[in-house]
Amino acid sequence: MSSPSTIHGIPIPAGGDDNDSVAAVAAVIAALEGGSITRRLSQAQIDALTGPQKPAGVEIYNTTANVLQVSDGSAFRNIPRALYAIWTATTPQSLSAGVWTTLTQTAEDDPEGCLSGGVFTAPTVGMYRIDGYCRVDSAGGVANDVFVLRVLHNGTTEIAAQSSSTPNTAVDHYLSVSALVPLAASDTVRLSAYNGAAAARSTVESRMSVTRSA
Numbered sequence: 001m002s003s004p005s006t007i008h009g010i011p012i013p014a015g016g017d018d019n020d021s022v023a024a025v026a027a028v029i030a031a032l033e034g035g036s037i038t039r040r041l042s043q044a045q046i047d048a049l050t051g052p053q054k055p056a057g058v059e060i061y062n063t064t065a066n067v068l069q070v071s072d073g074s075a076f077r078n079i080p081r082a083l084y085a086i087w088t089a090t091t092p093q094s095l096s097a098g099v100w101t102t103l104t105q106t107a108e109d110d111p112e113g114c115l116s117g118g119v120f121t122a123p124t125v126g127m128y129r130i131d132g133y134c135r136v137d138s139a140g141g142v143a144n145d146v147f148v149l150r151v152l153h154n155g156t157t158e159i160a161a162q163s164s165s166t167p168n169t170a171v172d173h174y175l176s177v178s179a180l181v182p183l184a185a186s187d188t189v190r191l192s193a194y195n196g197a198a199a200a201r202s203t204v205e206s207r208m209s210v211t212r213s214a
Helices: 018-033 043-047
Strands: 005-007 010-012 039-041 059-062 067-071 076-078 083-089 100-102 107-109 119-121 126-136 146-153 157-165 173-183 188-195 201-212
Touching (some): 039 043, 126 188, 146 173, 173 188, 188 201
Parallel strands (some): 039 059
Antiparallel strands (some): 005 010, 059 067, 067 076, 083 107, 083 201, 119 188, 146 157, 146 188
16 A cells, blocks of 8 residues: 555545555544544634635634634634633732732642733633632731722723721731623733721732633
């Protein structure tokens, strides 16, 4: 049998040996049984496809963006996948009086590499859930000190916030926020805390988690 060529991981008979057709088909079947074969194309190759070459439902692997995509009949769209990122901080972080402070992490669980300095960067467009938590130390407190925890979108837009104030100076302040927000690729979210007290205070712990369902 003539040596086969390989297209997208499948051995294709070179032709010329009619008596070897059974063996050639067997070789293709063996390749297919090894796993699902998805067409691999660069973004330039995808852009060059004509309408008849990308009917709705055709799936490809974009080697430029490193994502699976499916055609909607006119363009290829990313296939959503589940994602999560969590950061925690158990080391006290100083909160200066009268200003907002971006909270940062001391540990993270971030399989997609989306976290940096407490800031989450969305890898793809999608609907994301953001949950944040912060505990402010009562040490040095004055009755009715005010603290605020918020989620910021792209560093400027506030999308969720909670405030805390108590007359009991021996009680820590516990704040939590949640938001469901549509993010575009490269959009960012972060937690920031406002210290409304007259002097600097410190966090005891803080945490942010970001999830996206498939």
